[in-house]
Amino acid sequence: MRRARSRRVQPVPEFDAALVAARPLTPYVRELTFERVDGEIVTFDAGQWVNIVIPSDQTDLKRSYSIASAPNDSSRFALAVTHVNGGPGSTFLHQLQEGEKVRVQGPQGLFTRRHLKFPGPTLFVATGTGLTPLRSMLLDELHKRETRPLWVLLGARTEADLLYRDELESLAGQHRNVQFIPTLSQANSAWHGHRGYVQVHVSKLWTELSQDARPHAFICGLQRMVSAVRDLLRKEMNVPREQVHSERYD
Ligand SMILES: Cc1cc2nc3c(=O)[nH]c(=O)nc-3n(C[C@H](O)[C@H](O)[C@H](O)COP(=O)(O)OP(=O)(O)OC[C@H]3O[C@@H](n4cnc5c(N)ncnc54)[C@H](O)[C@@H]3O)c2cc1C
Known part of the structure; x- marks a missing residue:
């Protein structure tokens, strides 16, 4: 008689981390760099997230945050x-002071490039801090000397809301395969770049990227944008499921 295979669920790692650096990226976005208190290496795949335990009067809350670094x-x-x-x-994370510690669970999550069925160019699509896991993937791919196209379509309301703008512009200047395409939904008249929501620009960029190979789309942000871009690619443009990867924050 065949025995049923027991499936062991790996426990999610937990550790304490101290805030070692913080800086504003935009008026509403704060970057926080943490360090494990026990000095162990934080092993993760680009695209994964951690839970931060938020102290509270009643039961502690947990909130998930994608890792922005590679x-x-x-x-x-x-x-x-x-x-x-x-x-x-x-609010807790915006008020946290350098040296203070938090409890961290993870890293975890399947929104990574580990299981891609085939290599190909990539269109990263994000609004706001939806960029964070995509930035991690982009930096990781560049560390690995990826030469296929890595295009970043980033939506924000105004220029001031474009996070990691200087870095992305600089990467696009240094690497022929990187393109940074910011688009603003509330641009002023001085803005000469793309306008409107990210959805408006996806099909043209996708068509360009599809000239020589089958691209992957990695989409991250709030549900409304993620669903709109997924539906556009999957239902209107008939892009197969294995090429469209997404993560929602709400
Ligand atoms: C897998 C995953 C990864 C995430 N990664 C990030 C991240 O890297 N950076 C980040 O800022 N948030 C991220 N979030 C969202 C985060 O977990 C919290 O939901 C967010 O910080 C709000 O929590 P809160 O307690 O301050 O507000 P709550 O009182 O819990 O308010 C929740 C409301 O905030 C809105 N909201 C959630 N996230 C955002 C956001 N990023 N921008 C604008 N509005 C938002 C939602 O519409 C929701 O209705 C992620 C969520 C998930 C599920």
Whole structure:
């Protein structure tokens, strides 16, 4: 008689981390760099997230944050957090002082490039801090000397809301395969770049990227944008499921 195979669920790692550096990326987004207190390496795949335990009077809350830095075999990792008005998690993280510690669960999550069925060019699509796991993937791919196209379509309301803009512009200048395409939904008249929501630009960029190979789309942000871009690619443009990867924050 065949015995049923027992499936062991790996426990999610937990550790304490201290805030070692923080800086504003935009008026509403704060980047926080943490370091494991025990000095162990934080091992993760680009695209994964951690839970931060938010102290509270009643039961502690947990909020998830994608890792914004690339895997680097160190005990440090960075998050980028949007301040949500009245939100306990993001308010706590915006007020956290250097040296203070948090409880971290993870890293975990399947929104990574580990199981891609085939290599290909990539269109990263994000709004706001949806960029964080995509930035980790982009930096990781460049560390690995990826030469296929890596295009970043980033939506924000105004120029001031474009996070990691200088870095992305600089990467696009240094690497022929990187393109940075910011688009603003509330641009002023001085803006000469793309306008409108990210959805408006996806099909043209996808068509360009599809000239020589089958691209992958990695989409991250709030549900409304993620669903709109997924539906556009999957239902209107008939892009197969294995090419469209997404993560929602709400
Ligand atoms: C897998 C995963 C990864 C995530 N990664 C990030 C990240 O890297 N950076 C980040 O800022 N948030 C991220 N989030 C969202 C985060 O977990 C919290 O939901 C967010 O910080 C709000 O928590 P809060 O306690 O402050 O507010 P709550 O009172 O819990 O308010 C929740 C409301 O905030 C809105 N909201 C959630 N996230 C955002 C956001 N990023 N921008 C604007 N509005 C938002 C939602 O619409 C929701 O209705 C992620 C969520 C998931 C599930």
